[in-house]
Amino acid sequence: MSSCRLLFHNGVVLPSGDVPPVSTFLQSHSGAYTTTRTINNGKSLLLWERHLSRLSGSIRILLNSKPEFLFGPGHLPFPIIQPVPELSISSLVNGSMSNALKFVQHERGRNDGEEIAVTVLVSGDMEKLNRINGENGDLERRVMEFLDVWLHIGSYCPSPFGVRENAANLALAGRGRDAASAKYSDWVRLRKPLEKLRPVSATELLLSNNGDHLLEGCITNFFVVCHKKQPGKISGGSFCQFEVQTAPISDGVLPGVIRELVIEVCLSIGIPLREISPSWSEHELWEEAFITSSLRVVQHVEIIKVPITSWESFPSEKPEEVEWKEKRFRDGPGMITELIQKEIMRRGNREGYPLSYF
Known part of the structure; x- marks a missing residue:
């Protein structure tokens, strides 16, 4: 996938010809996000668990204080009755990551010296939230229903440090x-x-x-x-x-x-x-x-x-x-x-x- 960009929505790959640069993508979608990359020729993700924890924290902060940054300008959702557990968000994101990375690894092949840059954006879907707000039941299921996961994945060549x-x-x-x-x-x-x-x-x-x-x-x-x-x-x-x-x-x-x-x-x-x-x-x-x-x-x-x-x-x-x-x-x-x-x-x-x- 050299010089290629891929975009996934809830684990499903979108047509590659429609994938913009990551900055353009972020400007067109509201949500909490984090960016990391692979190390050791694509074998592992750099500090992934820390990124996932920070992403979960950002989502909870935006839900409580700046919902328009999660759901989009002008959207003021009903209050979330209970705090959103970090474990639910981690499960949601890792599920999408699993589907996406299997696809990427199949497409990528061997690229010595090239890493993968991964941007995870979690956005709120106002229509879904309106439908489920006030429902009783498992909170983890509710999180799965009103949060969408976008993954923007592309190749990355690390620059030598100190040059x-x-x-x-x-x-x-x-x-x-x-x-x-x-x-x-x-x-x-x-x-x-x-x-x-x-x-x-x-x-x-x-x-x-x-x-x-x-x-x-x-x-x-x-x-x-x-x-x-x-x-x-x-x-x-x-x-x-x-x-x-x-x-x-x-x-x-x-x-x-x-x-x-x-x-x-x-x-x-x-x-x-x-x-x-x-x-x-x-x-x-x-x-x-x-x-x-x-x-x-x-x-x-x-x-x-x-x-x-x-x-x-x-x-x-x-x-x-x-x-x-x-x-x-x-x-x-x-x-x-x-x-x-x-x-x-x-x-x-x-x-x-x-x-x-x-």
């Missing part, structure tokens, strides 16, 4: 998102206005509510390695004069799967970490920076740009009129970034979910 051409160039371009604790597809559409402010060289846009405290990227979590006092070089394998900083969930960022793993890694191997939104006013103390996502995993940052003009007037300016100031990092990932990346991949391999389990 300069694969460095991230970031630019601050917008405010934090609504309902950040859940990952939902409507954000793909809602973030489009930010794109008009993207500098040509930027590969990812950063979010902030005040222009100083940096929250996350549009599709990534953001980290800096910061000197605790005065700038200096990392030497002797000691981390005590540095700390990794990333915005806390309470500031309004996505609880990313890799973000969670970075925190676990730092705590386990003795790298100081503080959940605090990195402050641009202290960027002279930043020694390294990296972003995380489920496809790239850890990507080192080469340049961060922020607008020179005041944050209040920035969004109204024309893109060509924006002036930027920048923070430039060393070529290639720093020692702490590289150490975190290696440990995450080691744990990712340990937590790989074999496709044979489906």
